[in-house]
Amino acid sequence: MNTNMEKVIIPRAEHSISRSLLSPNGVKVLYKLREHGFIAYLVGGGVRDLLLGREPKDFDVVTDATPNQLKKLFRNCRLIGRRFRLAHIHFHDEIIEVATFRSTVDAAEAALEEAAETPPEEAEAVSEAEQLENERDRRKRRHHHGPPILKSEDGMVLRDNVFGTPEEDAIRRDFTVNALFYNISDFSIIDHVGGMEDLKNGLIRTIGDPMVRFTEDPVRMIRAIRFASMLGFNIEPRTEAAIEALCGTINKATPPRLYEEVLKLLLMGAGERTYQMMRHNGLFEPLFPHFDAWLSRESDGYPHVRVSKALEWVDDQLGQGMPVSAPLLIALMFGEYLEEKVAAFREAGLPPQQATDAAVAAFAGELSPTVAVPNRVLVTVRDILNLQHRFHKTPGRNGRGVIARPSFGDALQYLRFMERLTPPKRSLADWWERYVVQQLEAQGAPIEAAGSEAAVEAPKKKRRRRRRRKKPGPAPE
Ligand code: ATP
Ligand code: MG
Numbered sequence: 001m002n003t004n005m006e007k008v009i010i011p012r013a014e015h016s017i018s019r020s021l022l023s024p025n026g027v028k029v030l031y032k033l034r035e036h037g038f039i040a041y042l043v044g045g046g047v048r049d050l051l052l053g054r055e056p057k058d059f060d061v062v063t064d065a066t067p068n069q070l071k072k073l074f075r076n077c078r079l080i081g082r083r084f085r086l087a088h089i090h091f092h093d094e095i096i097e098v099a100t101f102r103s104t105v106d107a108a109e110a111a112l113e114e115a116a117e118t119p120p121e122e123a124e125a126v127s128e129a130e131q132l133e134n135e136r137d138r139r140k141r142r143h144h145h146g147p148p149i150l151k152s153e154d155g156m157v158l159r160d161n162v163f164g165t166p167e168e169d170a171i172r173r174d175f176t177v178n179a180l181f182y183n184i185s186d187f188s189i190i191d192h193v194g195g196m197e198d199l200k201n202g203l204i205r206t207i208g209d210p211m212v213r214f215t216e217d218p219v220r221m222i223r224a225i226r227f228a229s230m231l232g233f234n235i236e237p238r239t240e241a242a243i244e245a246l247c248g249t250i251n252k253a254t255p256p257r258l259y260e261e262v263l264k265l266l267l268m269g270a271g272e273r274t275y276q277m278m279r280h281n282g283l284f285e286p287l288f289p290h291f292d293a294w295l296s297r298e299s300d301g302y303p304h305v306r307v308s309k310a311l312e313w314v315d316d317q318l319g320q321g322m323p324v325s326a327p328l329l330i331a332l333m334f335g336e337y338l339e340e341k342v343a344a345f346r347e348a349g350l351p352p353q354q355a356t357d358a359a360v361a362a363f364a365g366e367l368s369p370t371v372a373v374p375n376r377v378l379v380t381v382r383d384i385l386n387l388q389h390r391f392h393k394t395p396g397r398n399g400r401g402v403i404a405r406p407s408f409g410d411a412l413q414y415l416r417f418m419e420r421l422t423p424p425k426r427s428l429a430d431w432w433e434r435y436v437v438q439q440l441e442a443q444g445a446p447i448e449a450a451g452s453e454a455a456v457e458a459p460k461k462k463r464r465r466r467r468r469r470k471k472p473g474p475a476p477e
Pocket of ligand 1: 043044045046057058060172173174175178179217219220
């Protein structure tokens with residue numbers, strides 16, 4: 001790791017971040033820390049995005065206050081994570097994450113793993129005695145001079161919870177552009193890692209040796225692609241060469257984390273591009289070995305193009321400001337693959353619903369060693385596919401049951417995509433949307449269809465004169 005880098009301070013007059021661009025809650029947190037004599041910096045994606053003139057997704061704060069001090073300072077504070085404690089300061093519509101300077105490894109990553117393991121309420125319930133113990137432990141380790149990080153034999157960071165200096169906190173971060181501090185006390189930017197230069201040149205570069213940094217945490221390879229795609233940056237050549245060399249080690253990261261990062265990657269609005277990048281630089285195959293093998297086999301002499309089309313459609317939706325849920329993304333991306341599996345189970349004699357259930361279960365089983373899709377997501381994927389059969393039947397009495405299903409909105413989106421792929425003579429999706437409108441009007445009140453975008457949106461689009469409940473004619477074949 002390059003620790004010899006000069007610290008550079010960029011005064012307020014020489015950069016573009018002004019307080020008015022920050023979230024007011026973030027500013028409140030920074031000032032309060034400052035008032036109480038603590039160091040308080042804005043850090044990470046917030047600083048990076050503001051410098052690039054983009055709207056940040058969230059505002060992360062780092063400080064030298066310990067989690068327990070934070071808890072005392074902010075009434076609306078919850079400590080999350082057991083080993084890696086982070087403070088979440090809750091506001092009406094926003095959470096500001098505050099971390100204590102750490103000497104190594106990543107707080108966000110640790111929080112994610114912890115959050116997966118421990119619901120916040122439980123983390124809250126850590127006893128005072130345990131907190132004291134932790135605190136004592138930390139103080140002890142703070143003065144410990146040997147390397148405090150726990151690494152596996154092959155160099156992967158297993159855990160760390162050691163507080164450090166601002167500089168140590170900067171150099172443990174992933175990429176130079178993600179390690180800039182905005183200092184609330186004089187509005188300057190503090191750059192320990194050459195991040196300003198890389199930001200100007202549009203480069204994603206690991207802090208320190210990329211071979212070491214990707215070995216410590218293979219998820220950083222996916223993150224490199226995400227930031228390059230998202231910001232339109234290039235990956236610095238040594239960093240890129242390290243990804244090519246180490247892509248096969250990606251599955252050393254835990255499957256729940258890989259799921260989260262892959263999801264972020266594909267739902268960023270440039271999913272198709274990132275999918276191509278990942279296939280090109282070798283990251284896709286180790287993440288989805290079965291699916292990748294299937295993709296490499298042509299279908300009737302043609303390569304599988306539906307994945308690209310599905311991801312383009314997702315990008316298009318996101319570009320128009322329409323949300324795409326995780327289950328819909330998965331159903332769309334793996335749709336053709338899943339349909340083939342369903343067909344195989346049908347041939348083996350299973351009825352349609354059971355065949356879909358079996359196909360989704362088999363798919364989840366294949367994926368689980370690398371990418372762990374949560375069960376609740378899989379249930380919706382199954383429902384999206386099952387509803388496709390249901391859409392072909394004219395609803396009888398239980399039509400309302402169909403549109404009130406939580407996955408109805410996603411299922412209708414899936415159908416829309418399929419109709420885009422192979423335009424039908426008469427659109428089944430239009431028919432269902434009309435049916436929803438009629439049902440709503442017949443009721444005179446919104447149908448409680450959680451997640452059913454169509455059910456909520458449709459009445460605005462069309463007002464019908466007829467008030468009586470009537471079926472909208474037979475569904476097209
Ligand atoms: P986004 O805009 O997508 O939220 P971000 O840069 O804020 O991007 P986060 O995942 O929210 O990314 O993480 C916040 C910060 O924590 C990063 O900017 C980086 O400094 C640090 N970080 C996150 N993950 C890692 C990691 N795996 N290794 C090292 N540092 C990390
Ligand atoms: Mg962030």
